[in-house]
Amino acid sequence: MTQTAHLPAPAPGADHRTSGARRALRGLAILACVPYVSLKTAWVAGSEIGIPAGSVLLEHRQAMIVGNSITLVADALVVVLALLLTRPWGLRVPAWLLALPMWAATGLLTPIMTGFPAQLAVALLTGDDRAAAPAEPFLEPWVFGVVYGGFILQGLSLGTLFALYARDRWGHLWSGRLGELPARTAPLWVRATALGAAALALVSCVPHLMWAAGATAGLSDLRTAERDPDFYVLEAQWLGFLVVAVVSTLLLVLRRPTRLRVRPVLALAWIAPAATGCWGAYMSLVALLPVSNPDQEVTAAMRLSYAGDMITGFLLAACVAAFLRRRSVEA
Numbered sequence: 001m002t003q004t005a006h007l008p009a010p011a012p013g014a015d016h017r018t019s020g021a022r023r024a025l026r027g028l029a030i031l032a033c034v035p036y037v038s039l040k041t042a043w044v045a046g047s048e049i050g051i052p053a054g055s056v057l058l059e060h061r062q063a064m065i066v067g068n069s070i071t072l073v074a075d076a077l078v079v080v081l082a083l084l085l086t087r088p089w090g091l092r093v094p095a096w097l098l099a100l101p102m103w104a105a106t107g108l109l110t111p112i113m114t115g116f117p118a119q120l121a122v123a124l125l126t127g128d129d130r131a132a133a134p135a136e137p138f139l140e141p142w143v144f145g146v147v148y149g150g151f152i153l154q155g156l157s158l159g160t161l162f163a164l165y166a167r168d169r170w171g172h173l174w175s176g177r178l179g180e181l182p183a184r185t186a187p188l189w190v191r192a193t194a195l196g197a198a199a200l201a202l203v204s205c206v207p208h209l210m211w212a213a214g215a216t217a218g219l220s221d222l223r224t225a226e227r228d229p230d231f232y233v234l235e236a237q238w239l240g241f242l243v244v245a246v247v248s249t250l251l252l253v254l255r256r257p258t259r260l261r262v263r264p265v266l267a268l269a270w271i272a273p274a275a276t277g278c279w280g281a282y283m284s285l286v287a288l289l290p291v292s293n294p295d296q297e298v299t300a301a302m303r304l305s306y307a308g309d310m311i312t313g314f315l316l317a318a319c320v321a322a323f324l325r326r327r328s329v330e331a
Contacts, residue, residue: 018086022164025157029082032153033075035146040072050143057138059292067289077101078154085161091169102162103270103317107278109155110271115237116148122229173327174266178251179258182330186253190322194253197315198246204308207301208239218301222293238276242312245272249316252323269320277313280306 018026042049044065051057057064081101084090090098122128186194207218212235216224223231248268251260283306287298 022086025161026082026086029154029157030079032150033078035150036075040068043068050140055138085165103274107274110275111279112148112151113155118233119230174262178255178260181255190319193315194249194319197312201242201246201312204312205242207305208235211235218299220299222295241272241275245276245316249319253319273313273316276309280309
């Protein structure tokens, strides 16, 4: 997301040796990939483990193979990132080459790390029977626990490693408070982009707010029929990510209020736009997949909602990248 050509990476030395804690986190991140990679490999090879009879996944085998192959490679990149974040040579990697995949990983893993535990908590409170068979079979219930559990461990370990790495290499970029930053304001295009993204976010919030409140306008027939506590948790979560993404990015761009520390604001402006943009992009791609049941067709309103989330997240991320680049020059 940013370049630090003006700030040479610190030379590897005693202060940058891989500690025992970082080695343990690296091992955990790699180990957490095993369940997902194993399942995806099996599915690409033709196995139906974890896929119930009649699942919609079995109706389009070629699309399933292609999709699983792509996600298999994406998850395998976690291993590369874990090594990069814990080896001395990782400090010499260009900033953009690390930041882009880490931003994507943050955006894809964070909603699972927050949404899945929230869904389990709601199920516990409401007495929802997770073993009940859905109207349209998709995956066996145990698959979600295994895969999402692995994702949560990946997110925790990889996120901690990235925070430690970023502190070692770029910690000076987020020191102090917003009011202590140089007086020069953000370029006009950055402020215009941030305000434009905020306006778009207001539009994107409308369907999420409606659906979280129980409205069915714009939903497909199948989605309307299958609404459950999980549905409402996810809609509320998307709404929350949108709000946090806009507010945190505007705080950085406008550098107000002055007493706020830069670090937590920047952390939120990294995480929330990533979650909004990456999941909006993912859902937009999913919406392009062919379906055999007309009730499963993604509606125009749903497509617009996904596209709005994606564009909002990407625009806000560009503002954060501009902030970091400017800080690297000012620091």
